[in-house]
Amino acid sequence: MHPPAIGLGTFRLQGQAAIDSVRTGLELGYRHVDTAQIYGNEAEVGQAIAESNVPRSDLYLTTKVWTDRLAADRVAPSLEESLRKLRTDRVDLALIHWPSPGDxxxxxxxxxxxxxxxxQGLTRAIGVSNFTIAHLTQAIDAVGADAIATLQIEIHPFLQNRKVVAFAQAHGIHLTAYMSLAYGRVLTDPTIVAIAQRHGATPAQVALAWGMQQGYAVIPSSTRRENLASNLKAVDLHLSDDDLAAIATLDRGERLANPDFSPHWD
Structure with missing residues (x-):
């Protein structure tokens, strides 16, 4: 039950911008939508889905439980609240958004x-986000690797997160990459730009295709229709071994999502 290869992220999208982005994404053919309790846009995502003509059964919908709702008796009620906002009887994937701050x-x-x-039927699958190897080890001990549908972490050409990726893959845990475009920084990288030019593609498509060719799901977001459409076409781009080798050299440990409650990263 891991997520489809490409999805629509909604991080930082608020109000009408969130509604419009999801509505447009669904029109263009996205069928995987990623939100979270802390994004403050579950109601808007739910409205856009409800007003679309896409059957709920065709969608893969992810939300994430925030850190102040991790007490054992709060997890399920928080998801029930999410479901009300999303106007659905269950999500397809529920993630723990971050490990408990300071454990x-x-x-x-x-x-x-x-x-x-x-x-209880509140979600079809569960997973984790922003977990370190230490947290993943505890997660596997707690519920078994087979129960973890994905690990969602920051991965892009400048932060390839190889230690955690290798650990997850060794345990058969699927990965979802967020911030695939590194807040747009990949768009001007000379190596990425050169690869894009060789393929007649955009730099964004190259970064997304790179992630998908590693086996990751990617969840780029945009408020612009042309970018949403262009990103979706990354599924058809196939990078060569030389392309992949060139992108492998770009890893510089450039972490962009690093709030003060972050765990001790690997």
């Missing part, structure tokens, strides 16, 4: 609670 709560408390929410 105030152990993974063994909140991840089994998320598994129970799955058993």
């Amino acid at each position: 105030a709560l152990p993974v063994a408390e909140y991840l089994p609670a998320l598994l129970r929410a799955r058993e």
Whole structure:
């Protein structure tokens, strides 16, 4: 039940911009939508889906449980609130958005609670986001690797996160890459631009195709119709071994999502 290869991210999209982006994305053919409780846009995402003519059964919908709702008795109620906002009876994937800040709560408390929410029918699958190898190890101990549908982490050409990726893959855990375009920084990178020119593609398409060719799901966001349409075409771009080798050299550990409550990264 891991997510489709490309989806529509909604991070930082608020109000009408969120509604318009999701509505346009669904019109263009996106069928995987990623939101979160902390984004403050679940109601807008739900409205856009409800007003579209896309059957709910055709969609893969992800949300994420925020850090102040990780107590065992709060996880499921928080998801029920998300479902009301999203106007659906279940999501396809529910993630723990971040490990408990400072590990105030152990993974063994909140991840089994998320598994129970799955058993209650609130979500079809569960997973984790922003987990380190240490947190993933605890997650596997708590619910088993087979129960973890994806690990969603920051991955782009400048932060390839190889240690965590290798650990997840060794345990059969699928990966979802967020910030694939590094806030647009990949768009001007000379190596990416050169590869894009060789393929008659955009730099964004190259970065997204690179992620998908590693086996990751990617969830780029945009408010512009042409960018949404262009990003979706990245599924048809095939990079050569030489292209992949060139992008492999761009890794410089440039982490962009690093709030003060972040875990100790690998």
